[in-house]
Amino acid sequence: MPKHDVKDMGLAKKGMSRIEWAAMDMPVLENIKKRFRKDKPLKGLRVSACLHVTTETANLMDTLRLGGAAVVLCASNPLSTQDDVAAACTKYFKVPTYAIKGENNDTYYKHIMVAADHKAQITMDDGAGRQAVGGLCQEIVDRMERRGAVHYPPKSEWNDPDAQLVEHYSRWGLTWGRGPHRVRYSVAFEPHEFIFAADEMLSEAGVRPLYHTWACEPLVEDGAIRAVVIQNKAGRQAIAAK
Structure with a gap:
């Protein structure tokens, strides 16, 4: 087991269950995991992550380590740390994790220094807001x-x-x-x-937004969905599959 500082390793099983549950709603990341597991594009790279230690972050850490990276994780905000997730990252993903919910200032900065001493080639949150990609x-x-x-x-x-x-x-x-x-x-x-800017971008991309619209039911023919019935202020309509 890697070096770590978490509240209780006995919480790891519970944390892993929640991480797997969160992964069900992260299909894009799951596809990346499959590619990373095979291609190892991050092999040889060291990554230090100072992030909210949550189920979503845990799935990201899993993705990075499957890609071949040597990852260290510490908490960016002790109040958001999920202790069971921190334990699971350590036990199941073998990611050195330094995060305790409610940790004091001394412990918080000690954990950050551990991540800094990892001599990372890639840093996730450099503490100054520097952008790598806009x-x-x-x-x-x-x-x-x-x-x-x-x-x-x-x-x-x-x-x-x-x-x-x-x-x-x-x-x-x-x-x-x-x-x-x-x-x-x-x-x-x-x-x-924000709404105006998002609508403008959708329009430029050729997307026709349907506001206040609910998808009610699929129209199935020969075992295939041929259309989706929608409901909005204009009434009940069907959008046919292309």
Whole structure:
């Protein structure tokens, strides 16, 4: 068993059951696991992860180790740590895990230092909000920013411990958990502008959204689904399969 610091290894079986349950709702990750198990694209890489230790994170850790990576996991927020999951990651995935729900500041930073000493080539959460990939989320932020609907710290302020800056962004809800705090890249936005940006992107992709619509039942013919019956304010309709 790898080195670890978790609350109770006796919780591992319960944690594994919950991890497997969560995996049922993560089909994309399951497909990646199958490929990683065969191809080992991360073989030889060291990864340090400072994340919420939850069932979802556990499935990500499993994926990384199946890909060949040497992974160490510590908690980014002690209040969100699931002790049974931490135990399961250690016992079943052989991932060195350092996370205890409600751990004090000394233990919290000791755990982070263990992850730092792993000499990782890939770090998940460098503590300063540095982006490796912008992706879909950043594209939505950029669209909302063009309409003046977001507020976030500029890159020059990321990781700044200045108390006045931290207080300023705290008023926008951009800091959380126990201190000491630094300025992080986090975004406050107008919810309706998020909807506008998402709709705009769907339209550009050729998608026709159906609002306030429920899928009621399939229409089956010769053992195959030929259409789906939907219900919305326009009435009852059927969308035929192509």
